[in-house]
Every structure is written in structure tokens, then in C-alpha cells.
Amino acid sequence: MESSESLQEFYRRTQVRVFPSCHSDSGLGHFNVFSRDNCALVTPYSRRDFYKVSLIVGKGKLHYADKWIRVDKPALLFSNPVVPYSWEADDDDQKGWFCLFTDQFLQNGTRLGNLQDSPLFRIGGTPVFFVNDEQQKTVSGIFEKMMAEIESDYIHKYDMLRNYLHLLIHETMKMHPAENFEHYQNASQRVASLFMELLERQFPIDSPDAYLKLRSPNDYAESLSIHVNSLNRSVKEVTGKTTSQQITSRIIQEANALLKHTDWNISEIAYGLGFEEPAYFTNYFKKQTGNTPNALRSDLV
Template sequence: MESRESIKGFYERNALNKGLQCLKTPGVGHFNVFERENCSSITPYSRRDYYKISLIIGKGKLHYADKWIYVDKPALLFSNPVIPYSWEAENDDQKGWFCLFTDQFLQNGNRLGTLQDSQLFKVGGTPIFFINEEQQKTISDIFIKMMSEIQSDYLHKYDMLRAYLHLLVHETMKIHPAENFEHYQNASQRVASLFMELLERQFPIDSPEAYLKLKTPTDYAENLSIHVNSLNRSVKEITGKTTSQQIASRIIQEANALLKHTDWNVSEIAYGLGFEEPAYFTNYFKKQTGTTPNAVRTHLV
């Protein structure tokens, strides 16, 4: 599994030391905005710990989840912490802007607390929008206002920046998303692939506190913006296993890895995998494998 880039990692990769000071703003979360020509022309394929909206003016290839698209005209890109992506610039002639922000920044503004639930950031949605000259001017003006506002000493500037984010999202929702990604052979294959991609993104579990949040077929269907029956039908058709079987298999795989390669006790592993009680985890593990977590641990000694 690819590594996850933190906000701090972003600034270190782009040698933007000034931005590191923004990380110390207490109780606000993180927001920043940049001109694209000041940052790397090639980015690593990975997930990020932050949301990002980019106005791309320049040619290159966007790798997103398990597909890619060639960008040869101005475009808006919306990325989220779930799906990995990378950008490969075709040349050095790269212009535009981008802003990055965290969940906490959004949650501090009640009106925009559900911005991350927008269709623009959904796992199964289309992340890129090609824009015309008039739309480019409108979007550019918003980014320019962001650049100006973040440098101001206005007491409520972060509220202003959230408002600009809100405006940016609404302007984009008027635009039709790009449709020329490399397509799958059929709808079931696409749904099953997105599900398997999303399932894999839930792991590894790095600490008991970073517990598994998506545990049922319904959880995954909601995140993919499809009906659970459609998800079940597609996964069964393409993989030969039910959605529940795929989830259970991956949870057991992770459980075995944690039992073998960490010093967490069984209770910590249970909580990390989303079980409310260790006994529930033990029963689940035994039902799936025929043995108990403690037996696996004992066998390793």
C-alpha cells in the first residue's frame, strides 16, 4: 500500500518552509493557497491527509485511483484523503492555483461542516472538470481573492476563506465533469473495482485509535454513492464472493498481520478493527478461521 502524505510532508516535499508556520494556528485546522508554478511538476502517487482543489493550467497526465486522464486544457481537480492520485506534468509551462485544507478547518465553520460530503469529493465521483475561458476567469478570481485574504490581518479571514471554498464548490457544480477517463468494460467491473479500491484504502490500521470506520456493505455503498443491492450484485458478479465475504476476508488478513507483527493486545486489535467488545472480535475471528486470536499468538511464541 502506498504511503500517506501529511500536511507537513507536503511542505517538506515542496520546500515551502513558510507554510509550516500555518500548522501552528490553534483551533482553526489548516488552510493554505498557492500558485502552481511554485510547486513540484511531478507528485508521488499516494493518498493525502488533506483535501485539495487545483486549477490546472498546463498539460499533463492525472493518475487517479485505478485510472488516468490526459489534461490538455484548463481543468479543476478535486482530491480527497481516501483516493490516491498523482500528477505528471508534460512540461514546465504550468500555471494556476491550488488550495489545501483539513477536516478540522471545515468543521470549524458550521455552515460548511459537510463540504467534504459534497459529490465533488465522493469516492465514486469524477474528480476533474474541464472549463472554458469564462469559467477559468471566474475560478481564477476566487483563487486570487483567497491569495489576498490569507495574507490579510482581518479578524474573520478564515470565515472568509471558508466562504470562498463554498463559492468555489458551487461554481464547479454548475460544470459537467470530465467523461474521457479510461473506461471499464462494464458497470459491474467499475463498481467492483471501486469497492476493492476503497476497501484496501482502509488498511493498514496504524493504531487502535485509528479504528476501522467502514465495516458493512451499507457503509461502502454509501461512500460510493450507490445502492447496496447494486454493490452486492457487482462484487459477486466480478469476484465470485459477496461484499460481506470480501470485507471479512480483508479484516481477517489485517487481524493476522496485527497479531503477528505488533505487540498490541487482543483488546487493542479488536478496537482497531472496529469491534466494540473484544469478545465480539474473538467470536468473529473464530467463525472465519476456526481458531482464536490468542491461539494464533500462542502459536507464534
């Protein structure tokens, strides 16, 4: 699985034309809107650091960790920074629009709650809405107004764009979400594979400052947007080991490499591997290997 994609990485990957836009360092957040005419036919399975609303006019499949849905008619897709997904188009005939924005942009000047608590963006919610001809006409009209507004010189255009985004969200909340998600026949194999990819991406630890961010089964389950019980069951079924055993094994493997091939002191290694105190690391290492980090280093001299 690819790492979480930032706005800057999105613009580099897609090479879309960047309109003048709000920037996060201005305190206003970020917003942009595009046509899907030249969109990528396949996008990497990953999280994004931004929200995205797409009107998909074209056929393809949306993939999540343990389920997928076929898009065979116009549909609205709502994605958030927490839930990873990928898109796989069936053909080159892809139309529609999409806008991307940060939480800060939508919240600016409003009293909205957390976007991830919204029915459209929350974890475990249904982010796909198939639209009929009348709904498609309404939604297309909103996106067309966004496209025209973002290129205008109107001094309050971002207030207008924010209003259009609110209108798009409210129009969608009148609709019924899609219910025809399919579960993978090899769901356990897919989940375990995504977990192992994510585990390996945490390594190697290049410096004590680049500390290990995912340490527990819950951390990995949240990153994959699945329940920890589902993750544990899949990893055990496919690998024969528990999620905790796989994580521990990889941490010990990295600890051995750092002890043998770097001149970092024990505290630096401990912090790099995500331990709050060197003593915790020493006890952890000894419990797993029967040896202390200092003793291992002494044996290497």
C-alpha cells in the same frame, strides 16, 4: 495506495513556502494558497485530510479508482477528503494556482451546510470544470487576489480570503461540469489492486491501541469512493474470492501471527483486530480455523 495525506505531510512533501495561516487548533480552521509553477508532476494516489481547489493550466491526467479524465485545456478541480485521486502531468509546463482549506475555515462565521453535500465536492459528483478564456481570466483574478491578501497585514484578511473562496465556488457553480471521463479498460484489475493495497496497509497491528479501522467490504468501498457492488465484482473477478473472504483471510493471518509471536492476551488481540468483545473474536476465529485462540496458544507451549 498511500495513506490519507495530512496538511503537515503535504507541506513536507511539497516543501512549499508556508504563509502565516489559520490553524485548526485555534478554532478558525486552515487556509493557504499557492502558485502551481513548481508543482509536483506526479502526485500519489491517496485521500487528503483537506479540501483543495485548483486552477490547472497545463496538460495531464486525473486518476480516480475506476475512471480517469484527460486535462488538455485550463480546468478547475475540486477535491475533498473523502475521494482519493492522483495527478499525472504530461509535461513540465504547469501553471495556475491552488488553495487548500479545511471545512472549519469555510464554515467559520457562515451557515453553510456540509461541504460534502455541495455539488462541487460531493461523492459521485463531477469535480472537473473546463474553463473558457473569459472564465479563466475571472478565476485567475480571484486567485491573484488571494495570493496578495494572504501576504498582507490586514487584520481581517482571513475574512477576505473566505469571501474570495465563496466567490470562487459560486463562479464555478455557474459552469458546466466535464462529462468526458473515461473508464479504465482494466477497471476490475485496478480496483482489485487498490483494494489489496489498502487491505495490506492495515497490517501489521503494532499495538492493541492501533486497532483495525477497516473491517467490512463497505468500509473499503467507502475508502476507495466506489460502490460496494463494484468493489465486490472486481475483487471476485480478479482474485476468485469475495471481498469478505479476502478480508477474513487477512485477519486470520494476522491473528495467527499475534497469537504466535506476541505476549498479548486474547482481549488485547481481539481489540487490536477491531472486535468489540473478546468472545466475538473467539467465535470468529473458531469458525474460520476450527480452533479457539486459547487452544492454539496451548498447542504452542
